[in-house]
Amino acid sequence: MTACFFLNLPLSSSSSTAFASHSNYQSPSSFPPLLTLISTQFSHLRTPRFSRQIRAASAAMEATQQGETTASASPMKLLFVEMGVGYDQHGQDVTSAAMRACRDAITSNSIPAFRRGSIPGVTFEQMKLEIKLGVPRVLQPSLDVEKVKSVFPYGEIVKVEVVDGGLICSSGVLVEEMGDKTDDCYIVNAAVYIGY
Template sequence: MVASAAPFTSGFLCPTKPRTPLLPSSSRPSHSRLHFRIRSPDPKNPAAAPVSSRMEAAQPQTRDAQGGAESAMKLLFVEMGVGYDQHGQDITAAAVRACKDAISSNSIPAFRGGSIPGVNTDQMKLQIKLGVPRSTQHLLDAERVKAVFPYGKIISFEVVDGGMICSSGVCLEAMGDKNDDCYIVNAAVYVGY
């Protein structure tokens, strides 16, 4: 990877076209090079907003049982995962796998070992956000997905447009396939107290 020599500001790295002429295709290496330049934030482009404000805007919001006031959750960390259902076209299976992927590589001793005084698994709060292809969202079984989490109170469960439907490359009727669609779901699990 090649980067420009421009001094770092508060901008972003953006791919640019190579500055050297390309070799003829017969003598060109088989891999492509990415070139980056520093870009200053553009106030007209929301994607160019400072990273911290985009992250703050992405923080999940929770509501209390009375239906209005925001209840604060002290966020400890965010777990992310991806799940696939290559055969059978079951969006819930893909969502379950995404959530299991998000939580499977983590250990949370702080909730059991007393690292946070007065806080244990009974006080753990979870906010679940799933990126699911829009055309399949109505098929999602939220209760089956929520059952993945062994402890913690789920205070919000949000499904947004996301994920993907792509070809698995094969349709196997013996595995319940109606077609060769592969469903992909992304999960973000916010953990706090």
């Protein structure tokens, strides 16, 4: 199939006369059917791009709706978010770093509202916790989540989520007496969500 494209270029008087005298010359009034034919023949070439955009927009809307459904079905009503950072400079124990991060998040806070019954209709036993830990991916398999949970003195832990995060960096020194195998320092971030 041969496609013909028309350019709106100025022609000299001699070239326009020669073009007009050509036996296959069609007047501009015959262009619309030709353009209709071309657009009909090639319409399938531009459809996928627009349909991909429509599919992407539709998928984004579905994800947003699912996120709203998940948020509304949350197992607790959120009151506080506490954040902390924990380090293990010697011994290369990511669980120790995670426990320190959780302690850092909770030890500088006091929440008497639960014990004193300041939240109407909510008892101390209804306190719930969700824990989110940012741990370097390569260290996640060696994380002992049960040990991390032991940091929290009260409250029902309804969820522990481990995501890619934290850091592995050099402590600057390898101290064999402290259990170092390398000079790596492990850093973990913690977010503790408290509600009922």
